Amino acid sequence: MSLLAACGNGDDILRTPDGKPISTSTTRIAEVNLVHPARDYSKTCSSPAPAEGRDPARVVVTDPALLDAVCALGLGGKVVAVTAAPGSVPAYLGPQLTAVPAIGTAPNSGDVAAAKPDLVLTTTKTAGAGAAFKGVRSVGIDAAGWEESFKAVAAALGRPAAADRRLREFRAEADAVGKLRDAPHTQVSLVRFGPDSETIAGTGSFAGQILSLVGVQRPAGQRGAEPLKVTDDNFTVADGDLIYVSFEPDGLEHGKKVLLSDRWLDMGAPTWKRVLGVDDEVWYRASGLAAATLVLADLKKSLAGNSAEY
Incomplete structure (x- = not known):
């Protein structure tokens, strides 16, 4: 089975972690469309891998x-x-x-x-x-x-x-997504909004590592492994051919103010409506193959697109 196939409860209803159906009305934040607003968490996990020897039960x-x-x-x-x-x-x-x-x-x-x-x-x-x-x-x-x-x-x-x-399957899928979306010719910016700050995610971040596997390029000012704090002096380092934004815990209100500011909207990617929102927990606060598969699915859906298409 393909790694991107997942286990679930057998229906197509988006549910909360405890299984209750939820509304999917929020698809946009401050004029930025979300890549996967209706993702069904019940379909995250892969099919069971067969035992190869010792098989713990509990x-x-x-x-x-x-x-x-x-x-x-x-x-x-x-x-x-x-x-x-x-x-x-x-x-x-x-x-x-x-x-x-x-x-x-x-x-x-x-x-x-x-x-x-x-x-x-x-x-x-x-x-x-x-x-x-x-x-x-x-x-x-x-x-x-x-x-x-x-x-x-x-x-x-x-x-x-x-x-x-499964790791080989994931890497093969990442390579295929990169070729499908012409990743080497796209410079992607990664911006995280905190309660009172903006940070550029480095290449060593979880999302940065997945982008590297796909073959995506980063803007010149974003090629360090460590995160970079955005200041008045380096604000435009956040620009790129495409910007993925996310919100750290308690970062939503500050993020909305920045996304609607003249300084942000004057940059290239916002002007061309090439700013998309992703799940901060999955892209940065997680770390593992299940989360990597979700990030890859986001990239496959959105890498060649713009916010007007969502």
Whole structure:
């Protein structure tokens, strides 16, 4: 199955993480159209990867960041608990994983007993929560990059070959999208709005890495790995052939003011209506194959277009 095919509840209704139908009336913010305003989170996760050996049946995850890999392997049904605060599971992972019990970073004996895991996935920063499950096989996932982390989670879940295959499929799809949309001839700007600031996302950001895999170019002032704060002196560095904007938590109101300002509207991409809005959580605050697939789907839909087409 193609990596871009996903599991879901079998219908085409957009739902909240708890499965309730929701309205899709918001398609534009401050004259900027959203690339995927009606995305159905229930279709994020891939189909289940078959076991290649050891196949844990009940899994506890101590760090919500590891759940992206579980989702990309289609194994969300095996997760019985997350040692995190309620609401910590990213919404983009869909209702199956957001419905998993979040039992706090210091789970009590009752929650530990109810979980009955045969595998605990931990990271260095969440090893303390994993220690509550004494006598249960525990695997630490501390890989540096998102691809290595995905492979480490897959190995712990008995699916190493599936991980390699799905990464190859993703890279092949990224290359195909780049060719389809003539990515090397487009300079894409990435702008994130905070509560009182604008930041250019660097090439080392999650979205920046996916753009690189697709073959997209960045404007001359945006080719550093680290983020760049936008100031009065460098404001036009935010311009490009196409600008993708997003809003950090509490950044929406400030972002709308900038997007409607004369200084912004005088730049090239806004003048030509080539500014599009994307999901900040997926493009920047996430990191994993499931999120990468959503970013790639956004690029496939929008890379050659402009805001008037949405």
